[in-house]
Amino acid sequence: MPDAGPEFERIAQLLAGLPAGEGVVVGPGDDAAVLRVRDGRDLVATTDAFVDGRHFQRDLLTPAETGARLAAANLSDLAAMAAEPRWALISLVVPHGWSQAECLMLERACARTLAADGAAIVGGNLASAEGPFSATLTLLGDVARGHAVTRAGARAGDLLAVTGFPGSAAAFVALALRGDPPSRARVPSAIVERVVAPASRVRVASALAATGGVHAAIDVSDGLAADLGHLCDAGAVGARIEEALLPADSALQAAAQALSKNAAGQRAQLARLQLGASDDYELLLSIEPAKWAECERVARELGVPLTRVGEVLAEKVRVLVSGSGAELPLESPGWDHFRART
Amino acid sequence: MPDAGPEFERIAQLLAGLPAGEGVVVGPGDDAAVLRVRDGRDLVATTDAFVDGRHFQRDLLTPAETGARLAAANLSDLAAMAAEPRWALISLVVPHGWSQAECLMLERACARTLAADGAAIVGGNLASAEGPFSATLTLLGDVARGHAVTRAGARAGDLLAVTGFPGSAAAFVALALRGDPPSRARVPSAIVERVVAPASRVRVASALAATGGVHAAIDVSDGLAADLGHLCDAGAVGARIEEALLPADSALQAAAQALSKNAAGQRAQLARLQLGASDDYELLLSIEPAKWAECERVARELGVPLTRVGEVLAEKVRVLVSGSGAELPLESPGWDHFRART
Numbered sequence: 001m002p003d004a005g006p007e008f009e010r011i012a013q014l015l016a017g018l019p020a021g022e023g024v025v026v027g028p029g030d031d032a033a034v035l036r037v038r039d040g041r042d043l044v045a046t047t048d049a050f051v052d053g054r055h056f057q058r059d060l061l062t063p064a065e066t067g068a069r070l071a072a073a074n075l076s077d078l079a080a081m082a083a084e085p086r087w088a089l090i091s092l093v094v095p096h097g098w099s100q101a102e103c104l105m106l107e108r109a110c111a112r113t114l115a116a117d118g119a120a121i122v123g124g125n126l127a128s129a130e131g132p133f134s135a136t137l138t139l140l141g142d143v144a145r146g147h148a149v150t151r152a153g154a155r156a157g158d159l160l161a162v163t164g165f166p167g168s169a170a171a172f173v174a175l176a177l178r179g180d181p182p183s184r185a186r187v188p189s190a191i192v193e194r195v196v197a198p199a200s201r202v203r204v205a206s207a208l209a210a211t212g213g214v215h216a217a218i219d220v221s222d223g224l225a226a227d228l229g230h231l232c233d234a235g236a237v238g239a240r241i242e243e244a245l246l247p248a249d250s251a252l253q254a255a256a257q258a259l260s261k262n263a264a265g266q267r268a269q270l271a272r273l274q275l276g277a278s279d280d281y282e283l284l285l286s287i288e289p290a291k292w293a294e295c296e297r298v299a300r301e302l303g304v305p306l307t308r309v310g311e312v313l314a315e316k317v318r319v320l321v322s323g324s325g326a327e328l329p330l331e332s333p334g335w336d337h338f339r340a341r342t
Numbered sequence: 343m344p345d346a347g348p349e350f351e352r353i354a355q356l357l358a359g360l361p362a363g364e365g366v367v368v369g370p371g372d373d374a375a376v377l378r379v380r381d382g383r384d385l386v387a388t389t390d391a392f393v394d395g396r397h398f399q400r401d402l403l404t405p406a407e408t409g410a411r412l413a414a415a416n417l418s419d420l421a422a423m424a425a426e427p428r429w430a431l432i433s434l435v436v437p438h439g440w441s442q443a444e445c446l447m448l449e450r451a452c453a454r455t456l457a458a459d460g461a462a463i464v465g466g467n468l469a470s471a472e473g474p475f476s477a478t479l480t481l482l483g484d485v486a487r488g489h490a491v492t493r494a495g496a497r498a499g500d501l502l503a504v505t506g507f508p509g510s511a512a513a514f515v516a517l518a519l520r521g522d523p524p525s526r527a528r529v530p531s532a533i534v535e536r537v538v539a540p541a542s543r544v545r546v547a548s549a550l551a552a553t554g555g556v557h558a559a560i561d562v563s564d565g566l567a568a569d570l571g572h573l574c575d576a577g578a579v580g581a582r583i584e585e586a587l588l589p590a591d592s593a594l595q596a597a598a599q600a601l602s603k604n605a606a607g608q609r610a611q612l613a614r615l616q617l618g619a620s621d622d623y624e625l626l627l628s629i630e631p632a633k634w635a636e637c638e639r640v641a642r643e644l645g646v647p648l649t650r651v652g653e654v655l656a657e658k659v660r661v662l663v664s665g666s667g668a669e670l671p672l673e674s675p676g677w678d679h680f681r682a683r684t
Binding site: 025026029030031032033034035036037039041042043044045046047048049051053054055076078080081083087089090091093095122123124125127128129130131132134136139140141143146148150151217218219 | 367368371372373374375376377378379381383384385386387388389390391393395396397418419420422423425429431432433435464465466467469470471472473474476478480481482483485487488490492493494559560561576
């Protein structure tokens, strides 16, 4: 008699076996989740959506890898606020071409990635529809009251630093799409690893904020130049970035080489990867110079690459100091879904 | 130099002019929102997605009406928990066929509907993609610690009551889709009004919970029989529903008449609307009999139709007492997106 129906069964499967979260008074399966925010903490909330063919491609990323990246995209937003991830709600729009097994793999990998940073899925929504698969994750976290780090707050003279190797995601896409069919086989394995299992910056962000030296932070999922623009706009400041300081490990250098024929082209290509549209889940931080040594030590102890790439200017200009020492206006193409159509 | 790009401009437009919310430390425009939950309150979180062609049809609902319904769907989930809505995050997946003006109308109407219940949009996401438009709203609210009403908790002997007129949304769809092209002109205006601007049950839910007489509640967005099933499952109880008690105003009766040719068919049709799949944002409540009179008074004072439709049984069966007095097993078709494909 209880006519559960396939949707209810699918939802029940998706809910079953999720790791329990701390502070969860009512978990998945009711009309809403009930969650206990600790006294003296502010709630921090973000949401991000992945659409098949737009934010990921099924022939390049498995459902599990997509789930991990969806978690990472949201974790990165909370890291930028120096917040502690706690709870998430996931909403799936599922076309015929996606099996329940694939949905489960995506959701489970998302849950595992969240769990590594202390967060649990506490609710969600499932809808079928024609058109591309999409997954929207809303991530909730908390932070000591009044201690969230925002985009605003950068001060002239601050050092600008980035975690990891921005441009890796752009390199992955460019190399993988170079042939037909698209293939990861052409991408250096270190870059594949960075894309399919992005390192979390949650812990290092909290530790850096705890030094008291972080005046502003933003996640660079739009690309370094674009997100630097957002940081400068929010703080009403400018910035000077030194191309020679931009971090590039051998994998990113190899990618730039593969994408261009001559040395000059390779340098330009590398800068394009590092500064242009690339959805790496890394952080750009504006750090008080007197705290730089301590921040460097904190990052090193956590094994996180943290590289000084420039400084904050009082004047609202954005300048790139090229390898030859020339000062160029810093363009910020960013990752712009709507550019192509206008 | 700041290459904002069309996507950033679109986002800026969507963020501009949103009403400010209470307890918002950092609002839209940063990596995440920062929100101040009041001490002694639990956080309540839900998410719901609308997909064009699945949860709404552009030829039947305007973007603004769709935005209002999206808000109402989420508000209804919080009402079911007796929670107070506070903040929301909205995520839009936008195909070519949707203009920025339409997105704005949808979002603004969503924000207005939320604001009427004290909640504000504090963040979101915008992505372009081929395929149907979809909008996902995550709604956060709070409730006095430990006072959330859940689906579980119904006790044998409780009275079962519903707000409003479940079946109205199903009547709207059935009548509007009866001709080609689909048209609202065939739908009684009282039903159109209920669908395009669903009444909020947030206030009445809190007031009913404050009587101490509500043991369990669920929103009936899947349809009354299906959601009764969920309530019974969660509480490990059964239920008896009396067909003759199911609320039907003249508009719902007129709809049933229009959908069937003879009197017997009309009665069956009415019951099908009232019990079957229908995404009304009404509540089903399990109420202690000693508190019924007080609950009736509370609802009347707030102008909310509250109708006793049956009772909770200790035995885990679900029974429908038909108009003729016969006891039938109560089926629960529900709103099942995945039924058609299996």
